[in-house]
Amino acid sequence: VPMDGSAPTGVNAIAKRGVALNMPKWEASTCVQCNVCATACPHAVIRPFILTKAENDAKPESLVTLPNKNKDIKAAVGESFFAIQVSPHDCTGCSVCVNVCPTNKKGTLTMVPYVENEEQWEAQWNYLRALPNKGDLLVNDDIKLPKNLAFRQ
16 A cells, blocks of 8 residues: 555456355346346446357357347347356355345346356356457446446446
């Protein structure tokens, strides 16, 4: 920390805690793509991603995607696919995302042991984080909606 008491910004992007024993697992079949989980996460570790057709074809086998329902993203990207992914080394296991999910009675997000999914989550996160951020394609009027805001970094 600098002597003047200020703190550098953006350090959480590189500080990996890895403290969660349980993490949210996404069940795509019941998701309505509202992104409430991502906007409510206090640590910004559960994120929605948009993939183009080519990106979807090249994704890791374990990564589940859905056809994108968001008309604003479709207008910017064209045919696209949607995924929710958790940063495996940043999640604290607080389960806020599970508690706020409007479709959670159907089991859209459930807390599961981290160690059982570590390898696949790491591969999925690394693949998705390397993709261009499609949220940057949204214009200012589009990001007023929480479901769109979650795509911006």
